[in-house]
Amino acid sequence: MKKKFLWLSAILLMVISCNPDGNDNSPGTYAGGYFVLNEGPFGSGTGTITYYNSTFSSTTQNVYELVNGEPLGNIVQSAFIVGDLMYIVVNNANKIVVVNRYTMQKISEITSGLSNPRYCIVVNNKVYTTNWGTLSSSTDDKVTVHQANDGVLITSISVPEGPERIALMGDKAYVLVKGVLNQNNKLLRINLSNNTIENTFTIGWQPDSFYVRNNILTILCSGKFTYDSSWNIIPQEDAQIWRLQSWSSSPVKINDFSDTTSQIELAYDLSYWNGQHYMRIGGKVMRLPDGAPSTTGAVEFLNENFYRLQSINGLIIGLDAGNFTSNGQAKIYNSSGTLLHTLTTGIIPTEVVYNF
Amino acid sequence: MRIKAVVFLFCCSFLYSQTIESDTLSLVEISWEYERYSVGHYKKKISLQQTIGIPSLSNALEQSLAIPFKNYGFGMLSTIAFRGLAAAHTGLFWEGLPLNSSMNGNYDYNLLQSSESIIFRSGGGSSVFGSGAIGGSIHLLKDFSNEQGWSFKHNQMVGSFGTYLQNTRLYFTGENQRWVAGGGFFSSNNDYTYIGFDGSENRVQNAQLFQQQFFLDAEQKIGKHSLLDIHGFWLKAERHLPASMTEAVSYRKQEDENQRFSIAWKWKKHFFQQKVQAAYFMEKFDYKEDFRLMESSFSKADNYFLKYDAEFEPNDAFSLQTSHIYNHTNAMGDNFGNPTQNQSFHRLSGYFKPTSNWEFSGTIQHLFHSDFNGATTFDFGVKWSNNSHSISSNFTNNYRVPTINDQFWRPGGNPDLLPEKGWMHELNYEFKQNLQKFSVQSRLTTFYGEVNDWILWLPTSFGFFSPINIQQVQTLGLQSEIEVTYKANENMLFHIRGNYNFTETTNMQTRQSLAYIPKHQANVSLGSDWNKWKLNILYQFVGFRYTTTDETLFIPSYQLTHLQLHHSSKLDKMELAYGVMVQNIFNEAYFGMQYYPMPLRYFMFNLNIIL
Numbered sequence: 001m002k003k004k005f006l007w008l009s010a011i012l013l014m015v016i017s018c019n020p021d022g023n024d025n026s027p028g029t030y031a032g033g034y035f036v037l038n039e040g041p042f043g044s045g046t047g048t049i050t051y052y053n054s055t056f057s058s059t060t061q062n063v064y065e066l067v068n069g070e071p072l073g074n075i076v077q078s079a080f081i082v083g084d085l086m087y088i089v090v091n092n093a094n095k096i097v098v099v100n101r102y103t104m105q106k107i108s109e110i111t112s113g114l115s116n117p118r119y120c121i122v123v124n125n126k127v128y129t130t131n132w133g134t135l136s137s138s139t140d141d142k143v144t145v146h147q148a149n150d151g152v153l154i155t156s157i158s159v160p161e162g163p164e165r166i167a168l169m170g171d172k173a174y175v176l177v178k179g180v181l182n183q184n185n186k187l188l189r190i191n192l193s194n195n196t197i198e199n200t201f202t203i204g205w206q207p208d209s210f211y212v213r214n215n216i217l218t219i220l221c222s223g224k225f226t227y228d229s230s231w232n233i234i235p236q237e238d239a240q241i242w243r244l245q246s247w248s249s250s251p252v253k254i255n256d257f258s259d260t261t262s263q264i265e266l267a268y269d270l271s272y273w274n275g276q277h278y279m280r281i282g283g284k285v286m287r288l289p290d291g292a293p294s295t296t297g298a299v300e301f302l303n304e305n306f307y308r309l310q311s312i313n314g315l316i317i318g319l320d321a322g323n324f325t326s327n328g329q330a331k332i333y334n335s336s337g338t339l340l341h342t343l344t345t346g347i348i349p350t351e352v353v354y355n356f
Numbered sequence: 357m358r359i360k361a362v363v364f365l366f367c368c369s370f371l372y373s374q375t376i377e378s379d380t381l382s383l384v385e386i387s388w389e390y391e392r393y394s395v396g397h398y399k400k401k402i403s404l405q406q407t408i409g410i411p412s413l414s415n416a417l418e419q420s421l422a423i424p425f426k427n428y429g430f431g432m433l434s435t436i437a438f439r440g441l442a443a444a445h446t447g448l449f450w451e452g453l454p455l456n457s458s459m460n461g462n463y464d465y466n467l468l469q470s471s472e473s474i475i476f477r478s479g480g481g482s483s484v485f486g487s488g489a490i491g492g493s494i495h496l497l498k499d500f501s502n503e504q505g506w507s508f509k510h511n512q513m514v515g516s517f518g519t520y521l522q523n524t525r526l527y528f529t530g531e532n533q534r535w536v537a538g539g540g541f542f543s544s545n546n547d548y549t550y551i552g553f554d555g556s557e558n559r560v561q562n563a564q565l566f567q568q569q570f571f572l573d574a575e576q577k578i579g580k581h582s583l584l585d586i587h588g589f590w591l592k593a594e595r596h597l598p599a600s601m602t603e604a605v606s607y608r609k610q611e612d613e614n615q616r617f618s619i620a621w622k623w624k625k626h627f628f629q630q631k632v633q634a635a636y637f638m639e640k641f642d643y644k645e646d647f648r649l650m651e652s653s654f655s656k657a658d659n660y661f662l663k664y665d666a667e668f669e670p671n672d673a674f675s676l677q678t679s680h681i682y683n684h685t686n687a688m689g690d691n692f693g694n695p696t697q698n699q700s701f702h703r704l705s706g707y708f709k710p711t712s713n714w715e716f717s718g719t720i721q722h723l724f725h726s727d728f729n730g731a732t733t734f735d736f737g738v739k740w741s742n743n744s745h746s747i748s749s750n751f752t753n754n755y756r757v758p759t760i761n762d763q764f765w766r767p768g769g770n771p772d773l774l775p776e777k778g779w780m781h782e783l784n785y786e787f788k789q790n791l792q793k794f795s796v797q798s799r800l801t802t803f804y805g806e807v808n809d810w811i812l813w814l815p816t817s818f819g820f821f822s823p824i825n826i827q828q829v830q831t832l833g834l835q836s837e838i839e840v841t842y843k844a845n846e847n848m849l850f851h852i853r854g855n856y857n858f859t860e861t862t863n864m865q866t867r868q869s870l871a872y873i874p875k876h877q878a879n880v881s882l883g884s885d886w887n888k889w890k891l892n893i894l895y896q897f898v899g900f901r902y903t904t905t906d907e908t909l910f911i912p913s914y915q916l917t918h919l920q921l922h923h924s925s926k927l928d929k930m931e932l933a934y935g936v937m938v939q940n941i942f943n944e945a946y947f948g949m950q951y952y953p954m955p956l957r958y959f960m961f962n963l964n965i966i967l
Contacts, residue, residue, distance in 0.1 A: 070554060
């Protein structure tokens with residue numbers, strides 16, 4: 001008991017030292033602000049969650065451990081908000097931690113059948129989670145379906161290698177199959193009423209990120225690359241943007257970045273704000289008008305090499321993982337590129353979740 | 357200038373050559389052949405079999421010198437962090453040749469349980485021993501019997517969570533030959549209890565281990581002046597690797613196999629001796645992410661050595677030694693293809709003792725390497741001593757060439773890496789005094805060193821690690837040791853022994869500490885021998901360790917207390933000893949590495965038979 005106390009006090013000490021504002025944990029503490037999911041150090045460490053209030057004037061590190069007295073687990077990968085709950089996917093811990101998103105109090109854990117879980121959505125009281133399975137195996141990748149209220153595993157849907165992000169549009173789920181050891185180029189449409197794959201579409205290489213707007217799913221495929229003998233990345237195929245309307249039968253390629261024939265562009269982390277697409281290309285933040293033809297090139301928005309990029313509420317947020325072994329930074333810009341805030345994150349910040 | 361002075365001193369000593377040593381080779385007690393060329397380095401002989409608990413190199417060094425280790429659980433990977441440096445910065449040597457893996461530069465100090473004793477030598481050793489030995493070096497010693505004829509030693513241990521350890525050796529010592537052959541195994545279910553985050557008791561899963569080893573050391577006199585020297589060693593280890601507390605489950609498994617063989621011919625006449633040695637070391641490593649599947653990551657390196665040593669030693673006050681090592685390495689692995697490397701070291705060392713109080717040693721070495729520019733390294737030592745006090749100092753410059761993994765690992769390996777370069781200085785004060793029933797020995801060492809172009813594997817945004825020459829690292833600190841023995845009478849003896857080490861290792865770019873290096877580490881051992889009984893209590897303290905490079909997160913400090921009670925008796929020629937060891941008496945819940953729990957209180961019973 002005494003040891004546990006020492007251990008906890010050590011953690012508290014760490015947390016307090018990072019939290020000069022001394023936020024209390026009364027219900028509603030975390031309403032209206034932003035959570036940063038931090039993967040945590042590679043190896044044996046734990047991922048954490050950093051909280052910024054709605055005006056970015058206060059930062060609280062490690063909010064999950066602060067409230068619940070236990071670490072989240074190794075590699076915090078993603079989170080999904082539904083109702084009062086947030087479902088946090090902890091990759092190497094093979095679990096989804098369910099918390100009250102206003103208090104951070106842990107409600108439950110989902111573990112049954114999870115194997116290298118990546119992303120999840122919750123719909124119709126069911127949790128759909130993409131799973132890589134064992135890394136060295138390319139045949140055990142799946143989408144698990146759990147009951148949201150009690151975590152009981154309903155079924156597992158076998159999928160091609162490397163299911164990554166999962167989107168919800170209408171009454172269908174869409175799985176972006178990016179690949180793990182081998183690069184992949186598939187988009188799966190899952191029928192939520194019978195939990196089967198309705199369509200397997202071949203799209204661009206490495207479907208990476210998406211957004212859903214007006215019942216249209218827009219997907220950025222990163223492109224294809226290989227390595228040279230010094231492990232430098234050698235791009236082989238341009239990125240592509242694909243679009244699928246909920247009522248149509250197949251996706252359409254709307255941009256293949258062929259504006260520059262001399263240069264193959266790999267693109268990551270697509271987001272949409274006010275008619276513009278934002279993404280990371282070649283170590284910079286680039287901007288391209290939505291609906292622009294392939295011949296229109298993306299233009300530089302910020303000369304910053306971020307680890308992750310998102311746009312939320314008209315803010316462009318760049319996450320910088322620094323040296324990957326210490327706390328990173330979140331840089332928050334407005335849509336004209338003015339830096340508004342530079343804030344500390346945990347180790348390897350990977351995603352910002354707006355806690356509306 | 358300094359070199360010239362040393363050479364001049366060496367030359368002078370020829371004039372003083374007086375005593376003539378026996379010009380025939382004899383099978384004498386083990387002496388360590390680098391002793392003379394290590395002036396100003398702190399050296400200590402450590403017996404592994406006197407360790408409380410498993411007689412591993414890591415336990416022995418933690419307990420006798422308070423050296424930090426990075427432990428991933430009981431019997432799991434254990435790497436040394438001497439003087440705040442990395443595992444590859446301490447060299448491990450067998451028959452004068454390096455055991456650090458040519459693939460990853462490290463050695464797992466939990467893989468050796470059958471050694472009898474070692475010499476620990478602090479400070480830089482690149483010039484004497486080759487690449488890597490920047491912080492210190494460890495030398496495995498042979499273990500022949502001094503008694504004529506046959507003898508036999510058996511050690512058996514049984515302990516908590518299904519742990520068994522057994523070592524058996526058979527010795528023969530004759531007029532013209534002596535040998536020892538032995539073997540043993542170490543196995544454990546390793547499902548020990550730890551305290552979970554919610555305070556509940558859990559058991560470690562997937563941590564079972566089994567390792568076995570065999571060895572042979574033999575010497576045969578041939579004629580009056582020469583000796584044939586043969587050594588062989590074989591080890592196979594199978595370890596399941598447990599999940600950390602923040603991971604769900606692990607099906608990881610690692611298999612290690614080591615073979616080494618050395619044959620040498622020694623010749624000695626008058627002031628001159630020489631040795632020709634050929635050796636082959638094989639290291640094999642097989643890692644499975646999921647032992648239930650076939651897929652594994654396999655790597656293997658064959659290391660071939662040819663070594664020639666010559667020593668000119670006209671008297672006790674002066675000697676010169678030269679050594680030439682050629683090494684060919686042929687590696688093969690799923691993650692690095694089939695690289696080969698050639699390197700050679702050429703060394704000249706001198707020792708000079710002009711008066712009974714002063715000693716000097718100096719070494720210069722040059723490395724030739726197939727993949728890198730050569731490096732020239734030095735080692736200078738000076739020592740002043742009288743009966744009670746000694747002050748010694750040493751300066752070395754050192755290097756470490758990138759390993760095969762550093763250069764060729766797929767993905768991430770970086771063929772453009774530069775060798776690490778650095779230097780290390782130390783100052784030692786030693787005091788010893790015998791006062792009737794008391795004897796006191798103490799030591800204070802301060803050190804300062806730098807490593808430039810430190811090779812660090814960093815994650816990249818592409819999801820894999822890649823090594824770069826990133827840091828300039830500075831390390832400084834203090835190491836202290838005291839031992840007081842009180843002999844009340846023939847049947848009763850008390851001793852107290854303590855170490856305290858302070859280490860500060862700084863990344864000069866960020867001005868912050870390196871991760872996992874405790875600033876403070878100490879131990880105290882209290883013991884008493886009473887007739888046939890022996891009682892030992894050992895207290896260990898390891899200070900907090902940062903786990904991030906920006907000093908934001910840390911593992912708290914921990915304190916452990918172990919107890920050993922031992923009884924020995926003689927029946928005719930047979931010596932029988934048995935005992936009990938209680939490890940971590942006060943049930944401290946602590947981590948070796950972050951979220952890798954170590955065992956709470958556990959027990960070991962041992963039985964030794966010597967015939």
